[in-house]
Every structure is written in C-alpha cells, then in structure tokens.
Amino acid sequence: MTSKLYIVKNVVRELxxxxxxxxxxxxxxxxxxxxxxxxxxAGRYLPSLPLAMALARYFDTTVEQVFSCEDGEKS
Amino acid sequence: xxxxxxPRGRRLVVTGVMVVGGGALALGALxxxxxxxxxxxxxxxxxxxxxxxxxxxxGGDVAALLRSSGDERQRMIDMRSTAFAGxxxxxxxxxxGVVDLARGGTGNPWTLICAxxxxxxxxxxxxxxxxx
Numbered sequence: 001m002t003s004k005l006y007i008v009k010n011v012v013r014e015l016x017x018x019x020x021x022x023x024x025x026x027x028x029x030x031x032x033x034x035x036x037x038x039x040x041x042a043g044r045y046l047p048s049l050p051l052a053m054a055l056a057r058y059f060d061t062t063v064e065q066v067f068s069c070e071d072g073e074k075s
Numbered sequence: 076x077x078x079x080x081x082p083r084g085r086r087l088v089v090t091g092v093m094v095v096g097g098g099a100l101a102l103g104a105l106x107x108x109x110x111x112x113x114x115x116x117x118x119x120x121x122x123x124x125x126x127x128x129x130x131x132x133x134g135g136d137v138a139a140l141l142r143s144s145g146d147e148r149q150r151m152i153d154m155r156s157t158a159f160a161g162x163x164x165x166x167x168x169x170x171x172g173v174v175d176l177a178r179g180g181t182g183n184p185w186t187l188i189c190a191x192x193x194x195x196x197x198x199x200x201x202x203x204x205x206x207x
Contacts (some may be wrong), residue, residue, distance in 0.1 A: 036147070
C-alpha cells in the first residue's frame with residue numbers, strides 16, 4: 001500500500017532576512033519563540049494553520065507564497 | 076481572527092506544584108514516623124524547586140515549558156514527552172507486575188497502576204476525540 005508523502009518547503013528565512021529581522025524579532029512579533037522560528041525555517045517543524053497565516057500576514061503575502069508543498073509517494 | 080497564547084507565563088506554577096507535591100510526600104513520611112526521611116525529602120525538594128525556578132528564567136524550550144508558557148511547538152514537545160513518560164511508566168509497572176506475579180505475589184500495586192492507566196487512557200480518548 002502506498003500513501004501520499006507531502007514535503008513542505010518554506011521561504012520564511014528568505015522573507016525574514018530580506019526584512020532585516022532576527023529570528024527572535026520575528027518570533028516576538030508572532031508570539032512564538034526564537035527556537036520555533038528556527039525550527040520552521042529549517043523544516044523541522046510544520047506550523048499550525050493559524051501560525052502559518054500569521055506568518056503570511058506579517059510578510060503581507062499569502063500562505064501559498066510562504067509555504068509550498070511537493071507531492072511524493074511513500075510505500 | 077487569529078488567536079495565539081502569549082509567551083508570557085507563570086514562573087512559579089511548576090515550582091509551586093513541585094513544592095506542594097514534595098511537601099505532601101515529606102508530611103506523609105513524617106506522619107509515618109520517619110522524620111529523617113521527611114527532612115531528606117524536604118531538602119531534596121527544596122533543592123529541585125530552586126533549580127527549577129532558576130532554570131525557568133531562561134530563554135530555551137524547557138525554560139518556557141517550566142513557566143507554563145510554551146508556544147505551539149513547545150507545547151507539542153511537552154505533550155509528546157508526557158506521552159513518552161506515560162508509556163515508560165506503564166511498561167515499568169507492567170514489568171513490576173510480571174515479576175511480582177512470577178514470585179507468587181498478587182501483582183499489586185503494579186497491575187492496579189496499569190489498570191488505572193488503561194482506564195484513564197480510554198476515558199481521555201472518549202472525551203478528547205469529541206473535542207478534536
């Protein structure tokens with residue numbers, strides 16, 4: 001049996017550095033820790049929908065622009 | 076509307092729970108006629124509480140959880156750690172029950188703890204699946 005495997009990538013690091021923000025600064029603005037921003041940027045943690053939306057709103061863009069999903073198959 | 080919990084929390088909560096729990100153990104020992112053990116427990120708990128309070132003032136993931144103020148990722152880590160600790164405890168009790176039964180005992184209190192864990196899990200499952 002095969003199941004869908006979703007690989008989610010994001011451009012949070014690029015958006016943050018373009019805005020001259022630190023991880024702690026972005027975390028403070030969103031109400032999360034620096035470690036959580038770091039984990040999101042590194043792809044170790046998938047944020048909840050509210051946090052993903054908050055991130056997108058903070059950078060004045062859409063969730064789809066921040067997060068992209070690639071389909072794969074896992075057997 | 077997006078609602079997220081503030082990262083600010085209560086630094087004394089976990090320390091307070093530790094002091095109350097440890098104090099209850101020390102009082103139990105004192106009531107059981109073991110003043111030396113009670114004193115040792117009190118000193119031990121006071122030390123752990125001091126370390127916990129100091130640690131909770133830091134900026135890391137554990138410090139945030141010790142302040143009961145973790146964000147969503149930190150709360151997820153806390154939940155998984157709690158589940159892991161629960162499984163470890165149940166496995167330990169299961170082992171204790173097996174050894175006690177093999178020695179001709181009744182398996183208590185090990186098997187009783189296992190039963191309480193199983194019932195608590197079933198109850199939690201029944202309640203939480205309606206909320207999620």
